[in-house]
Amino acid sequence: MNRNELKVALAQIAPVWLNKTETIQKICETLQEAAKEQAELVVFGEAVLPGYPFWLAYTDGASWDLKVNKELHAHYVQNAIQIEAGDLDAICELAKTNAMAIYLGIMERAQDRGGHSIYASLVYINEEGKVKSVHRKLQPTYDERLTWAPGDGHGLQVHPLKQFTVGGLNCWENWMPLPRAALYGQGENLHIAVWPGNLNNTQDITRFIARESRSYVISVSSLMTHDDFPKDTPHLDKILAKAPPILANGGSCIASPDGEWLVQPVVDQQGLIYATLNFERVLQERQNFDPVGHYSRPDVTKLMVNRERQSTIELKD
Numbered sequence: 001m002n003r004n005e006l007k008v009a010l011a012q013i014a015p016v017w018l019n020k021t022e023t024i025q026k027i028c029e030t031l032q033e034a035a036k037e038q039a040e041l042v043v044f045g046e047a048v049l050p051g052y053p054f055w056l057a058y059t060d061g062a063s064w065d066l067k068v069n070k071e072l073h074a075h076y077v078q079n080a081i082q083i084e085a086g087d088l089d090a091i092c093e094l095a096k097t098n099a100m101a102i103y104l105g106i107m108e109r110a111q112d113r114g115g116h117s118i119y120a121s122l123v124y125i126n127e128e129g130k131v132k133s134v135h136r137k138l139q140p141t142y143d144e145r146l147t148w149a150p151g152d153g154h155g156l157q158v159h160p161l162k163q164f165t166v167g168g169l170n171c172w173e174n175w176m177p178l179p180r181a182a183l184y185g186q187g188e189n190l191h192i193a194v195w196p197g198n199l200n201n202t203q204d205i206t207r208f209i210a211r212e213s214r215s216y217v218i219s220v221s222s223l224m225t226h227d228d229f230p231k232d233t234p235h236l237d238k239i240l241a242k243a244p245p246i247l248a249n250g251g252s253c254i255a256s257p258d259g260e261w262l263v264q265p266v267v268d269q270q271g272l273i274y275a276t277l278n279f280e281r282v283l284q285e286r287q288n289f290d291p292v293g294h295y296s297r298p299d300v301t302k303l304m305v306n307r308e309r310q311s312t313i314e315l316k317d
Contacts, residue, residue, distance in 0.1 A: 003162045004280055006190075009039035010273040012252040012266060014223040017051040019230055020079040020087070024049065027104070028090055034272055035098035040127070041161060042272075045194050045222035045252075046105040046171050047120050050079045052196040054224065056143040058242040059235065068235045073147050075234050080109035080118045083131060088123065096129025101161055103168050103220075105194045107148075108134065112311055117149040122168050122194055124159055133157040137170040138179060154309040158186040163279040164216075168192030174205055182305045184213055185292045189257075189282045195221040197248020199265050211259030214285040216277050219255075223270055224248035257285035 011030050016022035027049060034042045046052070053076065055061065059068050081087045088106075095102050101124070108121035120137040135155025140148040156179060158167040167183035167190075174180065174193045183191065191209055195201045202219040210217040224247040229236055246268070254263040254275050263275050289295050 004278055006041060006162050006164055006277045006279070007037075007039050008041045008043065008218060008254070008275055008277060009034040009037065010218060010220045010252045010254070010263070010275075011042055011044045012221060012223060012250045012273060013044070013048065013270055014225070014228040014248075015048050015051040017224070017229050018075060018079050018233060020050045020081065023051070024087070024090060028094060030272065031091065031094045031098070031100070031102070035094070035100060037272070037274060039100055039272075039274065041101045041103070041166070043103045043192055043194065043218055043220040044105055045220050046122070046196045047107055048222045049081060049104060049106045051107075052222070052224070052248070053144065053147045054243065054247050055235070055239045056146055058239050061143050061146050068238055069146070071234050076107065076147060077109060077116065077118055080107040082109050082111065082115070083123070083134065084111050088125070088131065092125055092129040092131065094129075095125045095127060099127045101125065101127045101159075101166075103192045103194065105170065108136065110136070112309065113149070118147070119151050120144070120148050120170050121151070122155065122170050122192075124157075124166075124168070126159060127161075132159055135168065135170070138173055138176070141172045152310040153182075153305055153307045156182045156305060156307055158183055158188045161190070164190040164277070166190040166192060168194065171195050171201070174209060178303060180209065180213070181291075181303050185303065188213070189215045189279075190277065191215050191217045193217060193219045195219060195251070197221040197224055197250060199249060199251035199267050202251040202253055203265050206253050207255045207259045207261070210255035210257060213291060214257045214289055215282060216257060216262070217255045220252045221250045222248055223250050223268075257281050
């Protein structure tokens with residue numbers, strides 16, 4: 001086994017939208033396919049389990065007390081993931097059985113925040129099948145704020161994977177300089193950026209982060225078309241009346257530590273995209289620039305990170 005090389009799989013798939021059970025099944029089938037190709041890290045897009053809240057842009061989502069939005073939100077929460085209840089157990093078992101690590105974007109129905117609000121969370125499952133971090137998106141973007149709650153810094157963590165140190169952020173968090181710096185400072189050299197979909201999100205920033213950090217950057221997006229909405233979706237007629245035929249076209253890609261493409265963005269293609277990363281490329285590019293090492297001045301500028309899991313109560317029995 002070459003510890004300097006890591007085989008990765010980018011899972012550019014569409015969810016069975018807002019159907020937790022069937023989307024988990026699709027994810028498991030995708031993982032089984034990746035295992036056959038001996039993938040060591042599989043990455044899925046933001047909120048793929050069970051889907052992105054596309055309806056907000058097409059149902060007058062900001063209207064106060066609108067029945068359609070209340071009912072869709074309740075349906076969303078019902079299909080969100082409760083990690084503590086074992087919703088990810090089948091996925092974790094596949095990771096363990098096949099010795100593969102997984103980054104997975106989920107909608108988390110967090111018990112430690114009451115169980116009624118949902119968070120766009122990026123879950124890291126290691127090759128032993130253990131959930132090692134759950135990063136709740138710090139700042140939902142634009143209309144996402146109408147259905148997602150803001151997260152905290154607890155999940156700003158990195159993890160060892162062979163020679164690599166891997167970390168990740170959700171969607172537009174990748175544009176936030178300080179969360180990026182928090183991961184760089186912990187030694188990240190393989191950055192995971194997950195997106196709900198679309199080339200216009202991934203085609204510029206993927207290469208920019210790679211060049212800034214001198215790390216590999218994997219961007220993974222989902223897909224979504226009219227055909228991916230289950231027929232029993234609440235208020236489906238209202239959503240489809242205004243939704244474009246293609247809501248998410250993918251754009252998954254990989255940039256090398258010099259900022260050049262290893263895998264150029266893939267559009268309108270469902271399935272697994274494979275590549276092998278060589279750790280030596282990280283060390284080569286750090287020779288002339290290392291943002292938290294020899295090319296930094298912590299005596300002048302330094303970042304403070306609060307990784308406490310936020311809660312409204314502190315119980316003392």
